[in-house]
Amino acid sequence: MDTSEPDNSALGLPILDMGTDPLTIIQRQQQTIADLKLLLQQSSKEIQELRSQLDKYQSVLIPYSRRYSRRQRKRQQGISAEPQSVISVADINVTFQKHPKSKEVRDLIQNAILENDFMKNLDTAQIEQITDCMSPCQYPKDQLIIKEGDAGSVVYVIQEGRLEVTKEGRFLSHMGVGKLFGELAILYNCTRTATVKAVEDCKLWAIERQCFQTIMMRSGLTRQAEYADFLKSVPAFANLPEETLWKISDVLEDANYNKGDCIIRQGAKGDTFFIISRGTVKVTRKDDSGQETFIRTLQRGEFFGEKALQSEDVRTASITADSDSVGCLVIDRESFNQLMSNIDAIKANSYQDDVDNNGVRKKIDNEFKDLVLSDLRVVATIGVGGFGRVELVQPVNDPSRSFALKVMKKAQIVETRQQQHIMSEKQILVETNCDFVIKLYKTFKDTKYLYMLLEACLGGELWTILRDRGNFDDSTTRFYTACVLEAFDYLHSRNIIYRDLKPENMLLDQRGYIKLVDFGFAKKLTSGRKTWTFCGTPEYVAPEVILNRGHDISADYWSLGVLMFELLTGAPPFTDSDFMKTYNIILKGIDAIDFPRCISRNAQALIKKLCRDNPNERLGAGGGGISDIRKHKWFEGFNWEGLKQRTLQAPLVPQIQHVTDTRNFDQYPPDAEGPPPDDVTGWDADF
Ligand SMILES: Nc1ncnc2c1ncn2[C@@H]1O[C@H](COP(=O)(O)OP(=O)(O)OP(=O)(O)O)[C@@H](O)[C@H]1O
Ligand SMILES: Nc1nc2c(ncn2[C@@H]2O[C@@H]3COP(=O)(O)O[C@H]3[C@H]2O)c(=O)[nH]1
Numbered sequence: 001m002d003t004s005e006p007d008n009s010a011l012g013l014p015i016l017d018m019g020t021d022p023l024t025i026i027q028r029q030q031q032t033i034a035d036l037k038l039l040l041q042q043s044s045k046e047i048q049e050l051r052s053q054l055d056k057y058q059s060v061l062i063p064y065s066r067r068y069s070r071r072q073r074k075r076q077q078g079i080s081a082e083p084q085s086v087i088s089v090a091d092i093n094v095t096f097q098k099h100p101k102s103k104e105v106r107d108l109i110q111n112a113i114l115e116n117d118f119m120k121n122l123d124t125a126q127i128e129q130i131t132d133c134m135s136p137c138q139y140p141k142d143q144l145i146i147k148e149g150d151a152g153s154v155v156y157v158i159q160e161g162r163l164e165v166t167k168e169g170r171f172l173s174h175m176g177v178g179k180l181f182g183e184l185a186i187l188y189n190c191t192r193t194a195t196v197k198a199v200e201d202c203k204l205w206a207i208e209r210q211c212f213q214t215i216m217m218r219s220g221l222t223r224q225a226e227y228a229d230f231l232k233s234v235p236a237f238a239n240l241p242e243e244t245l246w247k248i249s250d251v252l253e254d255a256n257y258n259k260g261d262c263i264i265r266q267g268a269k270g271d272t273f274f275i276i277s278r279g280t281v282k283v284t285r286k287d288d289s290g291q292e293t294f295i296r297t298l299q300r301g302e303f304f305g306e307k308a309l310q311s312e313d314v315r316t317a318s319i320t321a322d323s324d325s326v327g328c329l330v331i332d333r334e335s336f337n338q339l340m341s342n343i344d345a346i347k348a349n350s351y352q353d354d355v356d357n358n359g360v361r362k363k364i365d366n367e368f369k370d371l372v373l374s375d376l377r378v379v380a381t382i383g384v385g386g387f388g389r390v391e392l393v394q395p396v397n398d399p400s401r402s403f404a405l406k407v408m409k410k411a412q413i414v415e416t417r418q419q420q421h422i423m424s425e426k427q428i429l430v431e432t433n434c435d436f437v438i439k440l441y442k443t444f445k446d447t448k449y450l451y452m453l454l455e456a457c458l459g460g461e462l463w464t465i466l467r468d469r470g471n472f473d474d475s476t477t478r479f480y481t482a483c484v485l486e487a488f489d490y491l492h493s494r495n496i497i498y499r500d501l502k503p504e505n506m507l508l509d510q511r512g513y514i515k516l517v518d519f520g521f522a523k524k525l526t527s528g529r530k531t532w533t534f535c536g537t538p539e540y541v542a543p544e545v546i547l548n549r550g551h552d553i554s555a556d557y558w559s560l561g562v563l564m565f566e567l568l569t570g571a572p573p574f575t576d577s578d579f580m581k582t583y584n585i586i587l588k589g590i591d592a593i594d595f596p597r598c599i600s601r602n603a604q605a606l607i608k609k610l611c612r613d614n615p616n617e618r619l620g621a622g623g624g625g626i627s628d629i630r631k632h633k634w635f636e637g638f639n640w641e642g643l644k645q646r647t648l649q650a651p652l653v654p655q656i657q658h659v660t661d662t663r664n665f666d667q668y669p670p671d672a673e674g675p676p677p678d679d680v681t682g683w684d685a686d687f
């Protein structure tokens, strides 16, 4: 079909030329009509395609948006789409059956993937694997293939035939040869967003969710065989079945240390197990008086770190690299539990000692052990979030103290499928002990709600101050950015990604220092691994999150650049009232953004280094880690030590007169919704 634009002159009315015979005029007019009809057809096709694309985006992204415009300047709402079925360690090892296909079919499938907006960013190896695994199937005319609202489990590519897409009974589009469909429910953890029916006999190629997701999430594990060989050479593992070794190898990560590096610090919460592949390490232990004693040296083939995973939850000794170059293979808690906790050699060889550990957590647990919900009196609501409210509370018998009680409706958590996020929020906060992160003292639950008893930060949200002031100067912004960096340093060194940086989640304590709240999207990563959950706040999400490429802690550095920009100017760089457009602006990159004058040259340079499209190129993501950011010119002369010691004067010290002073918070009307239904399904057993 000729897709060129019809000749412009043919579009105007033909001028009646007395010298032209009527037959020619009629012919010309007929031609014009034909051209216009063609143009109309092409345009409607284009419109239909755009509509369909728009509908697809809206189907997967809008249900997660819970925007509201309670305030003059809109607060930014977080959104999240968790992959529906979690791929287990065992699945990662599964090799899926390949189905032979001709070169033409392979090309057809690969082009279909590359032309699909939601999948075109997969890497070549993934596309190859998906192509390998697709199997043929046929559907006769009028057969239903996908039903809107169902849980989806297959992605298809059309080889022959035409299909019709409808939604709520309304026609959306036709799909023909070379189209991929059914990807949305699988990629975005939603039910089928439309109905698809064969309008002709169809030949399709199909791939199951499990296989598809495994390929999506499996990153190059070429070292697997090498690791298996090494494990065979280690006495503790030599007798294990080949299959187990192979599974273990698949989840091992490489970690390297220099002499003197602290690998494990006694008292820290531990989630990893180590096998030494190169060099030696030194084990030391501190007793209650703080006296440190050398215990033993461990070498290649020996392991450590099992105690924190087995019974204790904190590290019972410190481990330091003791030779020039130490290599360890590391396994996380989940994989350890699945694959290794029953290995006799590990049980038998676990290092024993009888001294109890006295971590911060134990102290906190002890302090709050007798506190029950009914001991708390609600003073006022100080925040409203996605799942409920945050109340300022006081123990009835101790008016000298106050806390923030985050009250979350269980039914709403389930409805938005955020169970996993809430459990991980609790877990991460329990493990965290950092001055720049809010402290969690205790959790409670009943049939309707989950509760987190948090340290109260009475200075209010940085968001409120920014709203009232418009924007901050360079040095105020530097202070707040530095606080976030301290929090990130703590979190990232424990492989925790925060994923929800924004002024709404930055609270001021009584001295004007920042604490991060809302760890609903935070996640503990296995070192070196990525995560795929689509989450964050539209204005702050990094391009790789939007593109579903997998992301890691460097996504936090992107958001740090966005934060600097927002604090300096009063608005984030990538923004639009329609958040689909926000995503488009983000994908165009930071270089397409105008930097207003209020951003100094050095600040601009740092923002641009943080907001690099390529996560690996971001400042902070390189070998120097976060200190590369600290060393940037914009921070020149900044008193990092004073910040850590909290001797540095904060730019703004909030007014707080007593422990129940809520002047720094907006006022919230009472909850109009009434109590939620009971939820006794038990998903929150560990909360
Ligand atoms: N420890 C605290 N001290 C004082 N205020 C707090 C505290 N924790 C939360 N808040 C207030 O309550 C608001 C909502 O809390 P939070 O963001 O944790 O809730 P959420 O339900 O996870 O919200 P969201 O829908 O934004 O994810 C915060 O922005 C803050 O204003
Ligand atoms: N929502 C929607 N889906 C479409 C449209 N055109 C084709 N589709 C496909 O129809 C599929 C229905 O199931 P999914 O939601 O898994 O994935 C959907 C898309 O792949 C459209 O206009 N809107």
Ligand SMILES: Nc1nc2c(ncn2[C@@H]2O[C@@H]3COP(=O)(O)O[C@H]3[C@H]2O)c(=O)[nH]1
Residues within 6 Å of the ligand: 264, 270, 283, 295, 296, 303, 304, 305, 306, 307, 308, 309, 312, 314, 315, 316, 317, 318, 319, 351, 352, 353
């Ligand atoms: N507690 C203790 N740990 C030891 C000893 N020797 C080696 N370790 C290892 O040091 C590790 C420190 O972290 P973990 O407590 O997780 O697990 C511990 C053991 O694997 C010892 O004598 N006592």
